[in-house]
Amino acid sequence: MPCPAERIVSLQAGASELICILGEADRIVGRSKDSNFPPCVEEKLVVAQTTKNINMELLLEQKPDIVIATSYTPAEMQDKIEAAGIPVVIVASTLEVDPLINTIRLLGQMQDKGEEAEEIIGFVEHYVNLVKERTEKLKPEEKPLVYHERTGVYKTSAAETYVDTDIVLAGGVNIAANEPVKYPVVSAEWVLERNPDVILKMAPAGEIATEEVLKEARDEIMTRSGLRDTKAVIDGKVYVHAYVLQRGPQLVVGLLYWAKWFHPELFKDINPSAVHKELLNNFYKLEPEGIFVYPQ
Amino acid sequence: MSIANIKETTASEEIYTRLTKKKVFFILGLFVALVVVSITATTMGAASLGGRESLQAIVAKILPGLQTTNFADTIVWQLRLPRILMAVLTGLSLGVAGTAMQGVLRNPLVSPYTLGLSAGAACGAGIAIALGISVLGAGRYFIVGNAFIFSLLTMFLVFAISRIRGTAIETLILAGVALSYLFSATISILKYVSDAEVLREIVFWLMGGLYTARWETVILLLPVITIITVLTMRYSWDLNVMSSGEEVAASLGVRVGRVRIIVLTLSALLTACVIAFTGIIGFIGLVSPHTCRAILGNDHRFLIPASGLMGALILLISDTACRTLIQPTEIPVGIMTSFIGVPFFLYLLIRKRRRWWQ
Numbered sequence: 001m002p003c004p005a006e007r008i009v010s011l012q013a014g015a016s017e018l019i020c021i022l023g024e025a026d027r028i029v030g031r032s033k034d035s036n037f038p039p040c041v042e043e044k045l046v047v048a049q050t051t052k053n054i055n056m057e058l059l060l061e062q063k064p065d066i067v068i069a070t071s072y073t074p075a076e077m078q079d080k081i082e083a084a085g086i087p088v089v090i091v092a093s094t095l096e097v098d099p100l101i102n103t104i105r106l107l108g109q110m111q112d113k114g115e116e117a118e119e120i121i122g123f124v125e126h127y128v129n130l131v132k133e134r135t136e137k138l139k140p141e142e143k144p145l146v147y148h149e150r151t152g153v154y155k156t157s158a159a160e161t162y163v164d165t166d167i168v169l170a171g172g173v174n175i176a177a178n179e180p181v182k183y184p185v186v187s188a189e190w191v192l193e194r195n196p197d198v199i200l201k202m203a204p205a206g207e208i209a210t211e212e213v214l215k216e217a218r219d220e221i222m223t224r225s226g227l228r229d230t231k232a233v234i235d236g237k238v239y240v241h242a243y244v245l246q247r248g249p250q251l252v253v254g255l256l257y258w259a260k261w262f263h264p265e266l267f268k269d270i271n272p273s274a275v276h277k278e279l280l281n282n283f284y285k286l287e288p289e290g291i292f293v294y295p296q
Numbered sequence: 297m298s299i300a301n302i303k304e305t306t307a308s309e310e311i312y313t314r315l316t317k318k319k320v321f322f323i324l325g326l327f328v329a330l331v332v333v334s335i336t337a338t339t340m341g342a343a344s345l346g347g348r349e350s351l352q353a354i355v356a357k358i359l360p361g362l363q364t365t366n367f368a369d370t371i372v373w374q375l376r377l378p379r380i381l382m383a384v385l386t387g388l389s390l391g392v393a394g395t396a397m398q399g400v401l402r403n404p405l406v407s408p409y410t411l412g413l414s415a416g417a418a419c420g421a422g423i424a425i426a427l428g429i430s431v432l433g434a435g436r437y438f439i440v441g442n443a444f445i446f447s448l449l450t451m452f453l454v455f456a457i458s459r460i461r462g463t464a465i466e467t468l469i470l471a472g473v474a475l476s477y478l479f480s481a482t483i484s485i486l487k488y489v490s491d492a493e494v495l496r497e498i499v500f501w502l503m504g505g506l507y508t509a510r511w512e513t514v515i516l517l518l519p520v521i522t523i524i525t526v527l528t529m530r531y532s533w534d535l536n537v538m539s540s541g542e543e544v545a546a547s548l549g550v551r552v553g554r555v556r557i558i559v560l561t562l563s564a565l566l567t568a569c570v571i572a573f574t575g576i577i578g579f580i581g582l583v584s585p586h587t588c589r590a591i592l593g594n595d596h597r598f599l600i601p602a603s604g605l606m607g608a609l610i611l612l613i614s615d616t617a618c619r620t621l622i623q624p625t626e627i628p629v630g631i632m633t634s635f636i637g638v639p640f641f642l643y644l645l646i647r648k649r650r651r652w653w654q
Contacts, residue, residue: 033489152500153507154626180625185625187342187507187625189341189342190624193343225374225375226374229370
């Protein structure tokens with residue numbers, strides 16, 4: 001395997017992001033369409049719609065040294081790339097802490113950027129451990145019941161999903177943890193009966209997260225007939241969050257927001273928005289733009 | 297006229313009256329079944345609310361003296377009843393529209409599906425979602441409006457195409473099938489180029505479902521659907537005559553072309569109204585007319601109301617099963633309508649030896 005790679009095609013959004021923050025953005029010669037963060041990666045050529053739909057000719061034409069793919073990339077596609085003499089590196093999703101750290105380390109080693117990689121890992125681990133330490137000691141009755149809704153109405157996430165992992169890590173109890181379907185649509189009356197203490201809503205897709213959009217999503221939850229009478233709505237503990245705060249190193253920011261929403265007293269000293277700024281400034285060389293959670 | 301002749305007339309009149317009575321009883325039976333199932337469905341759900349408490353919550357609204365809890369009231373009045381009524385309205389509309397379309401085009405394969413209306417609605421909704429309009433909040437009405445406009449547009453396109461070649465039935469159906477392919481392709485493009493979360497919303501809509509039912513929708517749709525159904529039923533005689541052939545109908549004074557356009561427009565309106573809110577719910581528009589035709593024969597005066605009630609019944613049973621089988625997880629309703637409707641339909645198909653189409 002040619003290390004460090006001079007020409008990289010990345011078919012995974014999370015990996016594209018990590019390559020950029022390792023300072024290797026210039027090496028990317030092709031990307032998947034959903035690799036759209038940080039902004040510098042958007043200038044790169046799109047050679048695949050998703051990690052599954054690849055334009056093979058366009059990809060090969062870029063003459064990459066290496067192609068970063070995922071376990072969802074069809075085996076036939078991987079074979080074709082390897083048949084052209086290009087090694088394929090399979091990376092894990094960057095939606096959860098452990099796979100994220102592994103991927104950062106892998107890409108760091110690959111690009112001879114071990115030091116930079118360890119710095120990011122240190123940042124991520126610091127905040128993850130901080131949350132862990134504070135929520136570990138909580139008794140079960142101190143953990144709020146959480147209902148998390150994806151963009152679809154009553155579409156939630158069961159155990160073994162990154163949403164569930166984040167809820168547990170932040171010291172909450174996912175009311176849908178025991179559902180047999182991974183991303184089930186659940187019945188309204190059941191949510192009402194479980195009477196969640198906190199409701200989290202993933203910001204609507206396809207829209208730039210403006211305050212207006214997030215507020216509209218929150219108002220919809222607050223007034224929805226099945227949810228109006230839940231403890232979360234009555235106490236005003238309904239929070240809308242952007243999807244980006246659950247992917248890549250930014251997931252620690254999402255985690256801090258959730259932990260603070262679940263346990264305001266415990267995380268009084270933590271300012272997730274400042275951590276977000278620190279992360280973006282130091283590693284992405286960016287300023288936070290737009291709005292990520294509502295209410296702030 | 298001889299006495300024997302008169303007697304004969306009376307005898308056939310008697311048979312006719314007896315058959316009519318049977319048909320009326322069948323329709324009444326369906327209606328009663330629908331009411332019973334509706335009430336039963338009100339007592340079923342993921343929340344641990346007993347049958348008695350649920351019924352109490354219903355009655356408490358009417359008899360203010362009765363005690364009920366806030367919780368039971370919300371579950372029954374805000375969550376279960378609008379959904380049950382939405383299932384009834386949707387099933388009714390699809391059943392009536394399917395019967396009218398099959399009658400007017402004299403083709404057993406016709407349904408809102410085959411004429412491209414469903415695909416049109418889906419395409420409209422898909423475009424709205426891909427444009428970045430959310431299923432939540434005010435955007436919802438934009439999606440509904442777009443779905444509605446697109447399915448009506450499909451109907452008129454199908455008409456316009458068939459007009460050019462004279463209103464031959466095959467042309468209408470082929471145009472509908474061709475347009476549905478075009479719309480499906482458009483949806484596929486939208487799905488292909490959309491990013492993950494938008495894609496989920498489109499797929500979500502395509503699967504169809506009643507869990508977003510709200511009182512506002514029910515109140516909006518109830519008068520519209522009632523009026524269109526009654527208007528459609530007024531064409532029952534024309535449809536009956538047309539089923540013996542267009543030349544016959546024309547010679548009996550039925551303005552075939554006009555009736556066809558009016559009835560198809562009414563059916564399109566009916567379909568568009570409901571699927572714009574629920575997403576695509578297939579099969580009902582095909583199975584309930586056939587089921588009722590197998591039992592009642594081809595008299596549209598009875599067939600239209602029976603098929604509407606049958607559609608309502610099938611959809612309500614399916615949706616209730618969706619809500620309760622692996623509760624609290626919901627099964628998409630399209631899966632259930634097929635699992636419940638298809639065996640029933642096949643049973644009728646095999647059991648009835650009579651050729652009940654023409």
